[in-house]
Amino acid sequence: MNYLNNMQRRPRRNRKSEVVRSLVEETSVSVKDLILPLFLVSGTGKKVAVDSMPGIFRYSIDTMLSEIESCLKLGISSFDVFPAYPEELKDAKASESFNPETFYLKALREIKKQFPEVCLMSDVAMDPYSSDGHDGIVKDGKVLNDETLEVLGRMSLAQADAGVDILGPSDMMDGRVGYIRDLLDEHGFTDTSIMSYTAKYASAFYGPFRDALDSAPKFGDKKTYQMDYANSKEALIEADLDMEEGADFLMVKPALSYLDIIKLLSDNYPLPIAAYNVSGEYSMVKAAAERGWLDGERAMLEILTSIKRSGAKIILTYFAKEYAQLGR
Numbered sequence: 001m002n003y004l005n006n007m008q009r010r011p012r013r014n015r016k017s018e019v020v021r022s023l024v025e026e027t028s029v030s031v032k033d034l035i036l037p038l039f040l041v042s043g044t045g046k047k048v049a050v051d052s053m054p055g056i057f058r059y060s061i062d063t064m065l066s067e068i069e070s071c072l073k074l075g076i077s078s079f080d081v082f083p084a085y086p087e088e089l090k091d092a093k094a095s096e097s098f099n100p101e102t103f104y105l106k107a108l109r110e111i112k113k114q115f116p117e118v119c120l121m122s123d124v125a126m127d128p129y130s131s132d133g134h135d136g137i138v139k140d141g142k143v144l145n146d147e148t149l150e151v152l153g154r155m156s157l158a159q160a161d162a163g164v165d166i167l168g169p170s171d172m173m174d175g176r177v178g179y180i181r182d183l184l185d186e187h188g189f190t191d192t193s194i195m196s197y198t199a200k201y202a203s204a205f206y207g208p209f210r211d212a213l214d215s216a217p218k219f220g221d222k223k224t225y226q227m228d229y230a231n232s233k234e235a236l237i238e239a240d241l242d243m244e245e246g247a248d249f250l251m252v253k254p255a256l257s258y259l260d261i262i263k264l265l266s267d268n269y270p271l272p273i274a275a276y277n278v279s280g281e282y283s284m285v286k287a288a289a290e291r292g293w294l295d296g297e298r299a300m301l302e303i304l305t306s307i308k309r310s311g312a313k314i315i316l317t318y319f320a321k322e323y324a325q326l327g328r
């Protein structure tokens with residue numbers, strides 16, 4: 001069949017009005033697809049702006065509870081809480097991560113107590129608690145894999161015990177999903193889910209997040225554990241392992257430069273795919289919009305829709321509240 005020069009076929013007819021366009025629209029984003037990341041600090045009465053992320057704050061538990069309440073009213077019910085720890089509480093073994101009295105675990109408990117209906121996600125990785133700023137235990141300049149699993153395991157049990165619904169191992173150590181799954185099951189946490197950061201790339205787009213948490217690595221980079229952005233095949237290996245090791249969700253991170261990876265995993269795996277629209281992807285849009293260089297709202301809609309179109313069911317995004325406020 002030759003469609004060229006065939007004016008009986010006029011694709012523009014399906015774009016002729018708002019109503020027709022919405023009839024043919026294939027992809028739409030619902031607030032139910034979104035998880036809002038939130039930054040937690042210790043203390044009370046705090047709501048401190050993150051300079052490199054306009055519109056995003058570090059909350060203490062009391063102000064975070066009000067923020068969650070206002071998000072719930074807008075239809076957002078899933079939250080991923082990340083703690084910012086002061087330097088003096090960090091050590092080489094991330095000991096604070098499994099101290100039951102630590103402000104992060106207490107806050108997670110408090111959130112589940114006040115809002116049992118929310119889906120609460122946490123981050124399993126050593127970096128916010130590590131004096132080396134790495135996601136694993138460092139020895140002689142190397143990040144040790146198997147020694148790190150033990151810490152991740154203790155951290156996971158402590159978070160599950162605090163009532164977290166979905167654990168998010170974001171560390172990229174080998175074997176961690178299976179290790180954590182076994183431990184959870186042994187301790188009776190068979191209902192605690194795991195959203196594995198399956199294909200997490202060593203990315204420049206995490207910059208603002210590391211500012212927000214003061215969690216940048218103290219030396220070197222994360223390239224011996226996070227993936228090389230030149231590669232897609234190893235995403236399949238990671239996904240195979242996560243499937244086998246019992247992950248409930250597969251995540252791709254970042255999202256925008258990795259739409260092909262989202263599509264690859266969504267075409268090949270039956271598990272729900274999540275994409276993390278990371279801090280740098282958010283801040284780029286905000287910075288350009290502040291200068292009047294692009295329309296921030298339209299850019300947000302295009303970005304979130306394209307992430308879904310590529311195959312992600314779930315999007316972790318700092319835009320979640322702003323999107324919900326549009327009431328779409």
Ligand code: PBG
Nearest residue numbers: 125127170205206209278279280
């Ligand atoms: C920690 C972690 C990071 C992000 C989520 N969990 C940073 C990193 O790996 O350095 C980044 C999120 C973002 O940029 O929004 N392991």
